[in-house]
Amino acid sequence: MDYWHIDQTNFQGEIKMNFKTLPEDFIMGGATAAYQAEGSTKEGGKGQVAWDTFLVEKGRYTADPASDFYNQYPVDAELCKKFKIDSIRMSIAWSRIFPKGYGEVNQTGVEYYHKVFAELNKQGIIPFVTLHHFDTPKELFDNGDFLNRENVEHFVNYAQFCFDEFSEVHYWSTFNEIYPVASNQYLIGSFPPEVQFDIEKTVTCLHNMMYAHAKTVNIFKDGGYKGEIGVVHSLETKYPASDKEEDKHAAKLDDALSIKFLLDATYLGYYSDETMAHIKEILAANGQSADIDSNDFREMKKAANRNDFLGINNYGSHWVKEYKGESTLHYNTTGEKGSQVYCIKGIGERIVREDLPKTDWDWIIYPKGLYDLLVRIQDEYPNYNKIYITENGLGYKDNFEDGIILDDDRIDYLRQHFNAISDAIKMGVNVKGYFIWSLMDVFSWVNGYTKRYGLFYVDFDTQKRYPKESAYWYKFVSETKTII
Numbered sequence: 217m218d219y220w221h222i223d224q225t226n227f228q229g230e231i232k233m234n235f236k237t238l239p240e241d242f243i244m245g246g247a248t249a250a251y252q253a254e255g256s257t258k259e260g261g262k263g264q265v266a267w268d269t270f271l272v273e274k275g276r277y278t279a280d281p282a283s284d285f286y287n288q289y290p291v292d293a294e295l296c297k298k299f300k301i302d303s304i305r306m307s308i309a310w311s312r313i314f315p316k317g318y319g320e321v322n323q324t325g326v327e328y329y330h331k332v333f334a335e336l337n338k339q340g341i342i343p344f345v346t347l348h349h350f351d352t353p354k355e356l357f358d359n360g361d362f363l364n365r366e367n368v369e370h371f372v373n374y375a376q377f378c379f380d381e382f383s384e385v386h387y388w389s390t391f392n393e394i395y396p397v398a399s400n401q402y403l404i405g406s407f408p409p410e411v412q413f414d415i416e417k418t419v420t421c422l423h424n425m426m427y428a429h430a431k432t433v434n435i436f437k438d439g440g441y442k443g444e445i446g447v448v449h450s451l452e453t454k455y456p457a458s459d460k461e462e463d464k465h466a467a468k469l470d471d472a473l474s475i476k477f478l479l480d481a482t483y484l485g486y487y488s489d490e491t492m493a494h495i496k497e498i499l500a501a502n503g504q505s506a507d508i509d510s511n512d513f514r515e516m517k518k519a520a521n522r523n524d525f526l527g528i529n530n531y532g533s534h535w536v537k538e539y540k541g542e543s544t545l546h547y548n549t550t551g552e553k554g555s556q557v558y559c560i561k562g563i564g565e566r567i568v569r570e571d572l573p574k575t576d577w578d579w580i581i582y583p584k585g586l587y588d589l590l591v592r593i594q595d596e597y598p599n600y601n602k603i604y605i606t607e608n609g610l611g612y613k614d615n616f617e618d619g620i621i622l623d624d625d626r627i628d629y630l631r632q633h634f635n636a637i638s639d640a641i642k643m644g645v646n647v648k649g650y651f652i653w654s655l656m657d658v659f660s661w662v663n664g665y666t667k668r669y670g671l672f673y674v675d676f677d678t679q680k681r682y683p684k685e686s687a688y689w690y691k692f693v694s695e696t697k698t699i700i
Contacts, residue, residue, distance in 0.1 A: 236638040236699045243342070243648060244694035245303035246296065246655025246671060247607050249349040249392065251279055253658045254309065256286035261322040263315025264354040267661070270408040277664035283656050284679045289332050291681060292656060293339040295672060299687050300694040303342035305606055305651040306332075307349035307392065308382075310374055317353035318370045326381060333384045344604075344651070345385045346448060347375050347432075349392040350407070350661065357408075361401070362421050368428040375432045379441045386443040388436065389527055389606070390429040393450040395474050398422045403560070406547050406662050413543040413561070415499050418473070419506040426481035427512045430519035437522045448527030448606045449478050453585040453592075457537035457567050466564030467536040469494050473563065482526070483597040485517030486510075501562025502543075521599050525648070527606035533585030539565035547662070548578045577611055577667065581629060583636040590640035590647065602646040607653040608633055611667040614657075614684065621673045621684040630686065634699045652690065656681060 251257075257268055257279055271278050285292060285306075296304060310317060312325030336343050348371065356367045375390065391397070397407075398421035405412035429447050436445045454471040456463040472494035480487045487495070487508075499505055539559050546557040556578035558566040568574075573581045586608070593600050610629040614621050630652070641647050657670035665676055671687040674680075693699060 236635050238634070238638060238693070238697040238699070239641065239648075240697055241648070242697060243302045243604070243650070244300065244690065245305055245342075245344060245649060245651035246301050247305040247651040247653045248283075248285065248307075248655050248658060249346070249351075250307040250309035250312075251282075251349065251351045252654075252660070253283045253285035253306075253656070255280050255282035255284045255659075259286065260312065260324045260328055261315060262309060262325060263311035263317070263322075265309075265311055265351045266354050266357040266408045267351070268354065277659070279659050281676060281679065282659040283674050283676075285656075286328070288679055288681075290335050292672075293335050293341055295681060295683075296341045296655070297339040299671070299683065299691040301341070301655070301671075301690070302694070303344050303387075303649070303651070304336060304655060305344040305346070307346040307351075308378060309351055310348060310371075311351065311353040313377065314353065314370075314374055317356035317367070318373065321377070329382065330384075333382065337384065342387070343385055344387040344389070344606075345378075345382070346389040346392045347371075347378060348390065350397060362397070362424045362428070363417060365424060368424055368431070371428050372431050372435065376435050376439070379436060379439065383442070387525075388443060388445045389448045390432045390445070391425055392448045392527075392606075393529055394422060394425045394429075394447070395478060396450050397425065399474070404545055404547060412545070413502065414504070415502050415562070416504040416506045419477075419495060419499065419508075422477055423481070423506075423508050423512070426478065427516060429482070430485070430512075430516040433519040433522050434515060437519075444524035446523050446525035446527055446604075447482060448529060449482070450529040450607075451475055451478075451589055452530060453533040453589050455533060455535050455585075457535045457565075460538070462538035463536065463564075466538045469498055469563045470534065470536045470560075470566075473498060479593070479597055481516060482523060483520055483599050485520035486513045498562040523601060525602045525604055526593070526600050527604050528589070529607035529653070530586050530589065530605065531608065532579040533582040534566045534580070535569055536564040537567055539563070552576075554578065575611055576613060577663075579611070581610075581632075583632040586633055587636040587640050590637070590645045591643055594643070594645045600646075602648045604648055605633075605637065605650040607651060609653040609669045611660075611663075611669050613666070614668045614673060616673060616675075616682070619682050621682060623684050623686050626684070626686045627689045630689070631699060634693065638699060 400407035402411045402414045402417035454467045456467040476491045543561040548556040610626045654669040656672040657668045657674040673682040
């Protein structure tokens with residue numbers, strides 16, 4: 217049955233009632249990020265980021281041309297209009313505005329984003345803008361990134377400049393995925409500067425970024441800027457691998473570092489006694505400690521009830537069991553299924569569930585994990601206000617045949633996750649929209665150009681876009697708010 221080509225005039229209520237639905241005002245968006253989509257990393261006065269030199273030193277791919285959004289944004293905006301995609305989640309490249317991260321403004325970069333926003337407005341597409349998406353300007357990165365409190369002030373100043381300059385933007389996110397920034401840089405080591413197993417730096421980075429978020433929210437609210445502001449967290453449910461108490465405890469430890477630390481900071485403005493007890497336990501197991509200045513909580517508590525929304529990036533769930541050995545990791549960057557290993561001293565081991573489907577990159581597909589997460593946030597952090605699913609999608613080895621891309625597995629993945637969202641909404645969770653990762657195929661930080669997520673296939677040689685089967689399915693859901 218060709219679901220997405222049903223004549224909607226005949227799509228009557230008695231048929232529609234057999235499927236789960238979404239609210240009529242539910243935003244259907246597509247997600248991108250500046251460094252992963254724009255390309256043109258040396259054009260228009262853009263300053264360097266750490267990735268520019270890191271990828272060359274490693275002898276890997278580079279972010280040129282990426283998806284050439286720097287030049288192709290009118291094409292992508294037109295595709296959004298054609299396929300009923302309400303909004304583009306995008307980021308401003310900090311180093312296009314301030315090449316060094318501070319000081320002199322690059323007016324060419326400022327004018328570029330004004331042109332992008334004008335084109336989106338022309339096509340009726342809402343920009344949903346992130347200020348930081350893994351791309352601290354290199355000078356600041358080399359000076360400690362968010363381990364250095366001076367860089368908190370540079371970020372806040374950059375954010376305020378954007379609020380003043382880009383009044384055409386209504387939705388602002390301070391950061392994308394604070395936990396992956398900290399963990400990929402200092403725990404897993406898959407991002408520059410490739411530090412592994414440093415819990416102290418991980419915790420310090422997490423806290424300083426949450427402090428920067430709070431300061432930015434308070435500037436936005438105190439400044440009376442029009443629009444809404446929030447933060448995007450990567451949140452993936454942690455379950456115990458068994459009913460054993462030691463496995464339950466391991467799951468709580470993993471959860472404390474990757475979820476509760478962030479949500480406590482966002483919605484309490486401090487860290488609960490339980491959260492800090494778990495963090496200290498992890499640090500102690502690794503012979504480390506971390507100092508958090510309680511004076512920061514004044515700013516954080518002030519911001520705790522001022523977040524207009526929470527963005528959630530969710531791709532899977534994890535099952536954790538007790539682990540007493542030394543930390544060991546293998547991050548699957550090749551799509552060689554079954555190669556992922558994640559064992560962290562003082563936390564636990566994330567196990568493989570052979571009974572659940574997985575992507576080629578070993579990410580477990582478990583939509584109920586998203587449902588459980590949404591209901592949990594409603595219960596534990598009732599001041600969350602509203603939620604957008606800001607990233608979710610299937611990385612896939614798309615098969616391109618004469619311009620036709622049949623990606624039924626992606627459609628099935630989306631269907632299952634939309635059903636989970638619909639169920640959570642029925643339970644009272646205020647989910648207001650969904651942004652598929654990604655709008656078009658983009659460059660991947662650790663996978664280059666082989667792992668595709670987009671609704672639109674990109675021929676990276678010609679930069680031509682081809683709608684995938686999933687794009688037509690997505691259009692149907694957007695038009696009907698029916699998950700079929």
